[in-house]
Amino acid sequence: MQTYELRIGTRGSALALAQAHETRSRLMAAHNLPEEAFEIVVITTSGDRILDRPLAEAGGKGLFTKEIEEALLNNRIDIAVHSSKDMPTQLPEGLELSAFLEREDVRDAFIGRQSAILEELPHGAVVGSSSLRRQALIRRIRPDIDVVMFRGNVQTRLRKLDEGQVAGTLLATAGLRRLGLADIITELLPVERFPPAPGQGAICIESRIGDERVKAMLAPIGHATTAAALTCERAFLGSLDGSCRTPLAGYAQIEGDRIVFNGMILTPDGTEVHEIEAEGAINEAAALGAKAGARIREKAGTQFFEGWF
Numbered sequence: 001m002q003t004y005e006l007r008i009g010t011r012g013s014a015l016a017l018a019q020a021h022e023t024r025s026r027l028m029a030a031h032n033l034p035e036e037a038f039e040i041v042v043i044t045t046s047g048d049r050i051l052d053r054p055l056a057e058a059g060g061k062g063l064f065t066k067e068i069e070e071a072l073l074n075n076r077i078d079i080a081v082h083s084s085k086d087m088p089t090q091l092p093e094g095l096e097l098s099a100f101l102e103r104e105d106v107r108d109a110f111i112g113r114q115s116a117i118l119e120e121l122p123h124g125a126v127v128g129s130s131s132l133r134r135q136a137l138i139r140r141i142r143p144d145i146d147v148v149m150f151r152g153n154v155q156t157r158l159r160k161l162d163e164g165q166v167a168g169t170l171l172a173t174a175g176l177r178r179l180g181l182a183d184i185i186t187e188l189l190p191v192e193r194f195p196p197a198p199g200q201g202a203i204c205i206e207s208r209i210g211d212e213r214v215k216a217m218l219a220p221i222g223h224a225t226t227a228a229a230l231t232c233e234r235a236f237l238g239s240l241d242g243s244c245r246t247p248l249a250g251y252a253q254i255e256g257d258r259i260v261f262n263g264m265i266l267t268p269d270g271t272e273v274h275e276i277e278a279e280g281a282i283n284e285a286a287a288l289g290a291k292a293g294a295r296i297r298e299k300a301g302t303q304f305f306e307g308w309f
C-alpha cells in the first residue's frame, strides 16, 4: 500500500486542480519530497453540481466546501486546498484555515468582445456575471448595461462570448493566471472602482485543528502578510454576517507593519454605496476588519440590509 506524506483534497474544476498542484509543488520544494509523496484526492461538491441558479440562491458559500470538509473530518484527506474567496467565515468545528499562500493579483479582469474596455461598451450592452458584487459594481458605473446571470466554467463563458450571447464578462485575474489564460483579459479593472471580494486571489489551506504534523508541514509555505490581510477581510465579512446576498467588497493591503483596509457595500442596483477605510497594526487584523464591518453597518443603517430580501 502506498503511504503518502499528505493527502490533498480538492474540487475537480480546472482552477481547483491548478491550485492543488501549486500547493503540492510548494510542499515538494519546501520538504524536498517527490510528487509521489502527495495524493491528490478529487471531491465533487454540491456547488459543482448546481449550475442553473445563482449560488446565493442555492444556499451560498458552504456549497463548495461541505463534502471536502467532511473528508477532512473523516480523515480521508489531510489538507483541503481552496480559493479563500469561496470559504465561509464560519468553519465546521474541528477545522481551521492553517495556511494562506502568497496572494496573486487581486483585481477583477474584464474580457470584452464589442469593446476591450468595460466603460466603453455600447449603450445597453449585455455583460454576464453571477457575482452580486460585480453585478452591482457594473451597474454603479454603467446603469444602462444589462447585467445577466452567467455561470459555468471559463470555457463555457468564452463560448458564450464567442457566440455573441454577451459583450463581456468579469473574472478574477488570479484564476485566469492560474489557468494560463491571462491572455484573454482585455482590461484589468482598478481596485478603486472594482474593489475585490474578501479573499480574492489567495489560496488557503484548511486542516484539522490539533494536527500538529500537518501544521508543521504547512508552516514553510504559508505567507504571513497574506494571512494578516485575509484575517482582516474575513473578519469584515463575518461581522456583516457573511450574507452572500449583500453585494460587498473588502480589501486589506499591508504596508510594513500596518494594514490599510477598504470595505464597500452596495445595493444590487448599485445606486446606494457605502464605503469604509480603516487602518491599524498588522497584529490586530481581525479586530480591524470586525470594526470596519460594524462601522459600515452603522453608516448604512438597518434598512439598507432589509431592503431587497
Ligand SMILES: NCc1[nH]cc(CCC(=O)O)c1CC(=O)O
Pocket (backbone or CB within 6 Å): 083, 084, 085, 086, 170, 171, 172, 173, 174, 175, 199, 200, 201, 202, 203
Ligand atoms: N467563485 C468562484 C471563484 N473562486 C475563486 C475564483 C478566482 C480565483 C481567486 O479569486 O483566487 C473564482 C472565479 C472568479 O471569480 O473568476
